[in-house]
Amino acid sequence: MFEDIRTQTSALCLELCEKAKLREKQILVVGCSTSEVCGSRIGSGSNYEAAEAILAGLMEILKPRGIYLAVQCCEHLNRAIIVEREAAAGLEIVNAVPQPKAGGSLATAAYRSFASPVTVEEIKADAGLDIGDTLIGMHLKKVAVPLRLSADHIGQAHITAARVRPKFIGGVRAVYDENML
Secondary structure (H helix, E strand, C coil), X not given: XXXXXXXXXXXXXXXXXXHHCCCCCCEEEEEECHHHHCCCCCCCCCCHHHHHHHHHHHHHHHHHHCCEEEXXXXXXXXXXXXXXXXHHCCCCEECCCCECCEECHHHHHHHHHCCCXXXXXXXXXXXXXXXXXXXXXXXXXCCEEEECCCCCEECCEEEEEEEECCCCCCCCCCCCCHHHC
């Protein structure tokens, strides 16, 4: 089961990176309910083994590309973000350490495995993956654009993906240039 979760996560992460055209030093925010992944209602059955499988699937795609992973905690930590210190430049670091039932299993797994983890209140990411309807939109740059991936579940959890684009400003719609991203 957990190997399937890792494989599903890896495949969808790769597809998301390609569709969002993520580049080195950009940020992917992920929110995850391991309860939902394992077939339970959100917040009712945190599963650390599932979190480790998801984290492994994400990191095998993101790390070689130099893309930062930002993991959203649950509402018990006000949806704070776990990220590598290097990615937190200019952000206010807060004093919180997630636990599986107070912050979430994926946030805990990230905090335990990152080289130099920190917690920040918010981040403005370049793309997002929401596993289990955890509501990551507050951590995306404006303007978020939904992405349809080839699958819509990891385990039993519904997924939603997004990329961002620059805002259109002014009276006349500007020509959209993908190189602006």
